[in-house]
Amino acid sequence: MAKIFCFCILKTPNDLNEISVIGGGSWATALVKILTENGIFVNWYMRRSEQVRSINSDAVNPDYLSFLKLDNTKIYASDQLDEVLVRSKVILFVVPSAQLDIVCASIPKEALAEKFVITAIKGTVGSNNLLPSAYLAMYFELKDFQQAIIAGPCHAEEIARNKKTYMTLCGPNETFIRKISKGFASSYMQVNYSRDTMGVEYAAIYKNVVGIVCGMAEGLHYGDNFMSVLVANAIDELQRLLCAFGAPNVRLGSSTYLGDLLVTGYSVHSRNRTFGKYLGQGYSVFEARELMGMVTEGYFATKGLMATVLRLGLNLPLLQTAYRVLYNHMAAIDEFKLLERNIK
Structure with missing residues (x-):
């Protein structure tokens, strides 16, 4: 039993104090809101420099959910992707499916070798129409235990207003998912678990x-x-x-x-x-x-x-x-x- 327990621990991040979020849309903004409310420090990659300046100075995403005031004491926003990636053990991809391959092309393939990757993307990727998790696994040679996905009826506008929501975290590494679920659960967010990633x-x-x-x-x-x-x-x-x-x-x-x-x-x-x-x-x-x-x-x-x-x-x-x-x-x-x- 002891060996199995150690095996599971090795396949989870040592802590979950920081997450890097890739994407600057409304869904990404809503997820950053939840994470920072739970005390998670977010390193946030946003492609447009004007968004970065607004987040860092005014705690507002000017293009999406602009009515929402974020806690920017727990946010480091940057338009430098490599800088954001290196700062966290857990990477959350929240970009449109049509842009995922473009984003990945700018990341060295070895950059995610020791990372845990969460996908919050709803679409197929590339000319082969791969699932986002499958594309990331193939491109960065990720193991199953390194990945999880976020799913469920979660409109960003309602999360921004603390409306009751049910989120599902999916993946084969239950130990990892149980750990990260604490970063998303709240009084208005119930987090469920599923293994049916595909x-x-x-x-x-x-x-x-x-x-x-x-x-x-x-x-x-x-x-x-x-x-x-x-x-x-x-x-x-x-x-x-x-x-x-x-x-x-x-x-x-x-x-x-x-x-x-x-x-x-x-x-x-x-x-x-x-x-x-x-x-x-x-x-x-x-x-x-x-x-x-x-x-x-x-x-x-x-x-x-x-x-x-x-x-x-x-x-x-x-x-x-x-x-x-x-x-x-x-x-x-x-x-x-x-x-x-x-x-x-």
């Missing part, structure tokens, strides 16, 4: 696609009756997708899977839903992206997931609808007439 990551990708489709339905003035059928079919598609990836016994009704899908499909805070609403109202994909003014993960997720689903031979009408509107530039109104016949 299933949770794919569910997080797919729910962004559902958000776009639900938004299009709203923009096209479909009512609640149709929306309920749309979401019911989305749940069925998610179940079939997870089964195809070898996870037939997933408890789909948990917050990690269904909770995340529902909040993305229904919430006014959902970027994907808002993006889809613009498409349903008749805006082009380019116009909708310009109106958003920020990254919409579902746009990239749709392309990556469609390529994966085609290889699996699955028929997922909601995903196909999103893909044809986004990448074949079909009119949303025409695609929804077809979708009406393909869902039950």
Whole structure:
């Protein structure tokens, strides 16, 4: 027993007093809020120097959640990525999936050899459409015990306002995850544990696609009756997708899977839903992206997931609808007439 115990201890950071956060968006900002509230010192990489100056001087991210005052006595913000990486044993990646490969290209491959890596990204990466955790593991030759992912229905806007939220930390190294969970748990944040890293990551990708489709339905003035059928079919598609990836016994009704899908499909805070609403109202994909003014993960997720689903031979009408509107530039109104016949 003693040998097993020592083995586990070696595969966790000695302490969790500091974390390096890579990314300067609203999700990253919300996570920094939680960590600093729990006494964790955050070394924060932000690409834009004006964000860094604002955080260090005014404790505010001027571009995201600008109403939120952070505790910058526990933050070291910098636009120098190498400087931020070297300061912490635990690295938290919170960048858009489409930018992860670009960020990684600027990091020496040996830089994370002795680090523990947490991923809070919901999308596929690169031309091979890899899961974020799989991409990081391949690129930096990480072992399973070095990685964890954050998932669940966690809108940054609500975390910023201390609204009750349920987060899931996933990964095979339970000792590591139990340790880092203390940095995220609070009176308004409940942290759960799961080992189903792959299933949770794919569910997080797919729910962004559902958000776009639900938004299009709203923009096209479909009512609640149709929306309920749309979401019911989305749940069925998610179940079939997870089964195809070898996870037939997933408890789909948990917050990690269904909770995340529902909040993305229904919430006014959902970027994907808002993006889809613009498409349903008749805006082009380019116009909708310009109106958003920020990254919409579902746009990239749709392309990556469609390529994966085609290889699996699955028929997922909601995903196909999103893909044809986004990448074949079909009119949303025409695609929804077809979708009406393909869902039950």
